Amino acid sequence: MTTEKTTGEHLVVRTTPLAPDAVDSLLSVVPADNPVSWIRNGEGIVGWGVAAAVRTSGSTRFSDAAKWWTEIVARSEVTNEVNEPGTGPVAFGSFAFADDPGDSVLVLPRIIVGRRGNLAWITTVDSEIPDLAPTDAPRAPVVTFGDGARNGDEWMSVVADAVTRINRGDLEKVVLARDLIATSDEDVDARWPLRQLSTTYPTCWTFHVDGLVGATPEMLVRRERGLVTSRVLAGTIRRTGDDERDLALAATLARSSKDLEEHEYAVRSVAEALEPHCSSMNVPEAPFVLHLPNVMHLATDVAGVVHDAASVSSLDLAAALHPSAAVGGTPTETATELITAIEGMDRGRYAGPVGWLDAAGDGEWGIALRSAHISGPTVRLFAGCGIVGSSDPEAELAESQAKFIPVRDALTAS
Numbered sequence: 518m519t520t521e522k523t524t525g526e527h528l529v530v531r532t533t534p535l536a537p538d539a540v541d542s543l544l545s546v547v548p549a550d551n552p553v554s555w556i557r558n559g560e561g562i563v564g565w566g567v568a569a570a571v572r573t574s575g576s577t578r579f580s581d582a583a584k585w586w587t588e589i590v591a592r593s594e595v596t597n598e599v600n601e602p603g604t605g606p607v608a609f610g611s612f613a614f615a616d617d618p619g620d621s622v623l624v625l626p627r628i629i630v631g632r633r634g635n636l637a638w639i640t641t642v643d644s645e646i647p648d649l650a651p652t653d654a655p656r657a658p659v660v661t662f663g664d665g666a667r668n669g670d671e672w673m674s675v676v677a678d679a680v681t682r683i684n685r686g687d688l689e690k691v692v693l694a695r696d697l698i699a700t701s702d703e704d705v706d707a708r709w710p711l712r713q714l715s716t717t718y719p720t721c722w723t724f725h726v727d728g729l730v731g732a733t734p735e736m737l738v739r740r741e742r743g744l745v746t747s748r749v750l751a752g753t754i755r756r757t758g759d760d761e762r763d764l765a766l767a768a769t770l771a772r773s774s775k776d777l778e779e780h781e782y783a784v785r786s787v788a789e790a791l792e793p794h795c796s797s798m799n800v801p802e803a804p805f806v807l808h809l810p811n812v813m814h815l816a817t818d819v820a821g822v823v824h825d826a827a828s829v830s831s832l833d834l835a836a837a838l839h840p841s842a843a844v845g846g847t848p849t850e851t852a853t854e855l856i857t858a859i860e861g862m863d864r865g866r867y868a869g870p871v872g873w874l875d876a877a878g879d880g881e882w883g884i885a886l887r888s889a890h891i892s893g894p895t896v897r898l899f900a901g902c903g904i905v906g907s908s909d910p911e912a913e914l915a916e917s918q919a920k921f922i923p924v925r926d927a928l929t930a931s
């Protein structure tokens with residue numbers, strides 16, 4: 518565990534209400550100084566600056582980060598005039614998919630601005646309230662795309678290999694991912710794709726933490742005052758742009774035994790991981806079809822009442838749920854070992870939990886899908902597909918291409 522920024526004995530944290538129209542749009546006020554974001558339908562929280570941060574790795578990456586956060590909260594002198602989830606000190610986090618390799622990060626920004634319904638607020642940490650005028654617009658990058666660790670043909674043979682292993686009984690499902698590399702002449706400003714993604718994919722959670730940017734449709738876990746929810750996705754069909762055809766395709770997806778099987782594994786893995794923490798749970802019997810601009814997914818919203826909110830935070834729940842079968846597979850351990858053995862790339866923080874938590878332990882943790890890692894002028898885009906015994910490598914390649922669209926378009930829009 519590396520503490521990136523140490524603070525003095527005390528952190529002075531102040532949350533003050535803002536007039537609902539004090540900020541035009543949350544992203545418009547975020548400067549280039551270490552921006553963080555968690556926005557859906559124009560609501561959520563953004564932040565900038567670093568008051569404190571920690572980097573963790575390995576199998577204790579979640580528990581080490583959780584311990585650090587408890588210490589930070591204990592050292593905070595909080596004045597909170599809003600007292601809603603997401604007010605007071607809030608840490609934004611992004612966790613590596615695998616125990617090894619990969620770094621995870623949790624950061625307490627100096628400034629956090631939030632909006633929820635008619636409520637708006639600002640939280641400062643050892644800072645004065647800044648001017649909330651819109652910043653200069655970020656520059657649009659000019660990028661060229663190239664293959665990542667594997668080209669399309671190579672990746673299809675990896676998928677075919679997984680299908681063979683599944684059909685001979687080694688495992689039931691594995692999620693295999695691939696990457697694309699975008700290169701620019703100058704450093705890419707994360708605020709550019711963030712603005713595009715939040716506009717084009719308003720129903721997704723548009724996130725950015727320490728270079729990892731994306732718009733995810735999948736909520737691993739949200740905990741708010743004892744209530745826990747999770748949106749499980751698995752099973753995908755591409756949209757055509759023709760509404761009538763897409764409706765027919767949605768009906769096909771809802772009846773597809775291959776997609777229903779893939780989905781069932783994901784729901785089961787989430788329900789089983791949440792169960793020990795809940796006094797009651799609702800797991801719908803059949804999924805609904807979630808429509809996004811690029812794809813449609815089978816989706817199930819799992820809900821529960823937690824009985825251990827005093828001792829188990831939303832981050833602890835995310836750790837218990839990760840990796841769900843929407844990004845790992847079934848059985849989990851066999852699937853993650855197979856990913857390491859055949860996928861041929863380091864996922865980094867792609868497909869890991871990304872989100873935030875507050876001093877009470879409430880928070881939201883999505884799965885970092887439809888995402889990319891920005892590192893100076895280089896951007897690595899990721900997309901993965903659930904593979905079961907009846908998967909067709911060519912169809913999976915096409916699905917992965919559809920899943921690249923959000924970030925790809927966000928980088929090329931001008």
Ligand SMILES: C=C(O[C@H]1C=CC=C(C(=O)O)[C@@H]1O)C(=O)O
Binds near residue numbers: 694735752753814843
């Ligand atoms: C792993 C990804 O998607 C998961 C989430 C929804 C649907 C999926 C699927 O149908 O394969 C994947 O399990 C990704 O977008 O990179």
